Amino acid sequence: MKLNSEYKNITKNIIENDNFKALKNDIHHGSTRYDHCKRVSYLSYLIAKLFKGNVEEVAVSGLLHDFFHGKTNDNDEISYVNHPKKSVENAIKYFELNDNEINIIETHMYHYILLKSTFPFINKKEKVNSKEYKPTSKDGYIVCLSDLLISIYETLKFKVSYKTSLYTLFIINLIVR
Numbered sequence: 001m002k003l004n005s006e007y008k009n010i011t012k013n014i015i016e017n018d019n020f021k022a023l024k025n026d027i028h029h030g031s032t033r034y035d036h037c038k039r040v041s042y043l044s045y046l047i048a049k050l051f052k053g054n055v056e057e058v059a060v061s062g063l064l065h066d067f068f069h070g071k072t073n074d075n076d077e078i079s080y081v082n083h084p085k086k087s088v089e090n091a092i093k094y095f096e097l098n099d100n101e102i103n104i105i106e107t108h109m110y111h112y113i114l115l116k117s118t119f120p121f122i123n124k125k126e127k128v129n130s131k132e133y134k135p136t137s138k139d140g141y142i143v144c145l146s147d148l149l150i151s152i153y154e155t156l157k158f159k160v161s162y163k164t165s166l167y168t169l170f171i172i173n174l175i176v177r
């Protein structure tokens with residue numbers, strides 16, 4: 001992905017941070033959480049440019065929105081509902097964030113909360129107050145939307161490449177028999 005120099009300047013200190021780079025070890029939607037965060041950040045940055053949002057704050061919080069290790073079903077602290085708080089907790093250990101950036105990260109799962117309130121059978125165990133997860137700024141909605149779009153893109157891409165590999169193996173197996 002070719003990133004423009006303004007974006008690179010905004011995000012350089014995070015991208016080059018070793019603790020952030022450690023996200024390369026976490027698998028997320030068939031790619032790494034490091035790549036997922038970069039994609040969400042860059043798309044947020046582009047949307048913020050288009051809709052006159054705060055490009056710096058969405059780029060930074062987009063990068064840090066999933067700053068945690070492990071899988072969302074590993075433990076309660078990093079569940080679907082709770083991982084935004086864990087991401088903030090980790091992010092402020094290494095970077096200075098303002099209130100808007102913290103709020104953007106804390107509310108980035110609003111798309112999931114809406115889905116959960118529309119279909120209550122989804123993850124019944126976790127009770128949430130949807131108001132708590134509602135973004136308080138345009139920037140929050142931008143990162144939330146980018147996260148949703150990138151997650152759909154990554155999941156579809158992963159499923160297609162997974163199925164293609166399976167079919168290829170199946171065909172090779174038939175040929176070399």
Ligand SMILES: [Fe+2]
Binds near residue numbers: 065066083084108109
């Ligand atoms: Fe997330």
Ligand SMILES: [Fe+2]
Binds near residue numbers: 036040065066147
């Ligand atoms: Fe995400």
